[in-house]
Amino acid sequence: MNATLGSGPDPQPPHARRETAVPASGAAAVPVRQRLAELRGPAVAPHPMDARALAALAANPGCERRALLDGAGVNKTALAQALGSPAAYGQSQFAFMRGNAFEARVKSDGGTELLRLLGADDPAAARTPDVSAAGPEGRTARTALALREATAEKTWTLLDHPMLALEVAGTPAYLEPDAVVVHPDGRWTVVEIKSFPMLDGSADPAKVGAAARQAAVYVLALERIAERVAGAEVGHRVLLVCPKDFSNLPTASLVDVRKQRSVTVRQLRRMRGVAELASALPPGTTFDPSEEPSELAAAVESVEAAYAPECLSACELAFHCRERAREAGAVETLGRGVRGELGGLTTVAAVLDAAEGRAGDPADPTVAALRRAAALRAEALGGAAAPTGAGV
Numbered sequence: 001m002n003a004t005l006g007s008g009p010d011p012q013p014p015h016a017r018r019e020t021a022v023p024a025s026g027a028a029a030v031p032v033r034q035r036l037a038e039l040r041g042p043a044v045a046p047h048p049m050d051a052r053a054l055a056a057l058a059a060n061p062g063c064e065r066r067a068l069l070d071g072a073g074v075n076k077t078a079l080a081q082a083l084g085s086p087a088a089y090g091q092s093q094f095a096f097m098r099g100n101a102f103e104a105r106v107k108s109d110g111g112t113e114l115l116r117l118l119g120a121d122d123p124a125a126a127r128t129p130d131v132s133a134a135g136p137e138g139r140t141a142r143t144a145l146a147l148r149e150a151t152a153e154k155t156w157t158l159l160d161h162p163m164l165a166l167e168v169a170g171t172p173a174y175l176e177p178d179a180v181v182v183h184p185d186g187r188w189t190v191v192e193i194k195s196f197p198m199l200d201g202s203a204d205p206a207k208v209g210a211a212a213r214q215a216a217v218y219v220l221a222l223e224r225i226a227e228r229v230a231g232a233e234v235g236h237r238v239l240l241v242c243p244k245d246f247s248n249l250p251t252a253s254l255v256d257v258r259k260q261r262s263v264t265v266r267q268l269r270r271m272r273g274v275a276e277l278a279s280a281l282p283p284g285t286t287f288d289p290s291e292e293p294s295e296l297a298a299a300v301e302s303v304e305a306a307y308a309p310e311c312l313s314a315c316e317l318a319f320h321c322r323e324r325a326r327e328a329g330a331v332e333t334l335g336r337g338v339r340g341e342l343g344g345l346t347t348v349a350a351v352l353d354a355a356e357g358r359a360g361d362p363a364d365p366t367v368a369a370l371r372r373a374a375a376l377r378a379e380a381l382g383g384a385a386a387p388t389g390a391g392v
Contacts, residue, residue, distance in 0.1 A: 063311075107160060151232045329349050
């Protein structure tokens with residue numbers, strides 16, 4: 001179907017992929033799809049990866065644990081709950097309903113308001129093709145066909161919730177942007193609709209940054225289709241639509257995501273393939289939430305993690321990983337910046353030993369800096385304590 005539509009080399013459906021995972025023990029090779037199904041549990045449906053999860057994964061490419069769990073379709077929320085470390089990560093029901101209501105308002109009347117924000121001369125004349133189909137592969141192919149037709153017809157076209165595909169660590173991720181608009185000149189624009197307000201023309205920089213990283217993932221997926229469509233060009237400026245001030249009226253701003261796109265490409269290239277990660281696991285490893293907590297914990301710990309405080313706002317397993325990092329005294333709990341400054345000192349105990357002169361090479365710049373900092377601290381505390389001692 002994909003070749004007929006000319007939509008580019010979309011990810012092959014499961015039955016067509018021939019990847020295999022070879023266990024480290026040298027046993028017979030297992031098809032990677034079967035191995036991933038065993039990892040999440042035979043009766044557990046795969047949890048889809050969305051653009052938000054993919055952006056968070058790209059922001060921490062060294063975390064093999066997340067790469068494997070997301071690639072295998074493991075529901076990390078259920079896994080964290082089974083491990084006894086449920087996370088408060090996620091969107092509240094109220095925020096979810098508010099966001100849906102605002103998106104429905106923006107897209108009402110065939111998306112005329114949305115197209116007006118993009119500068120369409122006659123929004124009511126724009127095309128709004130149906131991109132629904134059976135299954136993610138079918139929706140991806142239908143989206144590619146709609147994009148190709150709209151580009152050829154050179155008319156304003158609004159695709160509501162299209163389906164895009166992007167290969168991540170060797171497995172396909174299916175992504176659903178809020179909307180994609182095709183301009184008469186063949187340019188494709190990603191539309192991100194958010195419920196946080198835009199006050200006096202500006203919004204919360206942290207939220208805008210998160211939206212930009214998410215939109216950059218959609219841009220990457222669209223570029224893959226545009227390579228096979230004559231006259232198509234993916235715009236690197238996405239339309240961010242938010243409520244104006246404290247009203248429910250939509251306003252918009254174009255956000256350049258070239259930087260976020262480049263970072264995402266670079267980070268995704270650093271990730272190890274899911275098949276390679278799965279093949280390194282001991283036989284019988286599973287992340288099925290119905291298993292005993294002790295067995296689940298052992299399975300999770302068999303995959304290396306790269307915890308950082310930033311994970312608390314981006315990953316459902318963050319509390320579990322933080323607890324393990326604290327138990328090990330890992331300096332990662334202090335932040336990536338601190339971890340980078342400490343070089344080969346990987347635990348808090350090793351840092352304290354180096355600072356207090358019990359270990360470490362004095363010629364090491366990191367050790368010398370720690371000892372200097374410890375001396376300054378002792379001097380400051382001594383100076384502060386002196387008047388108290390004099391008064392006694």
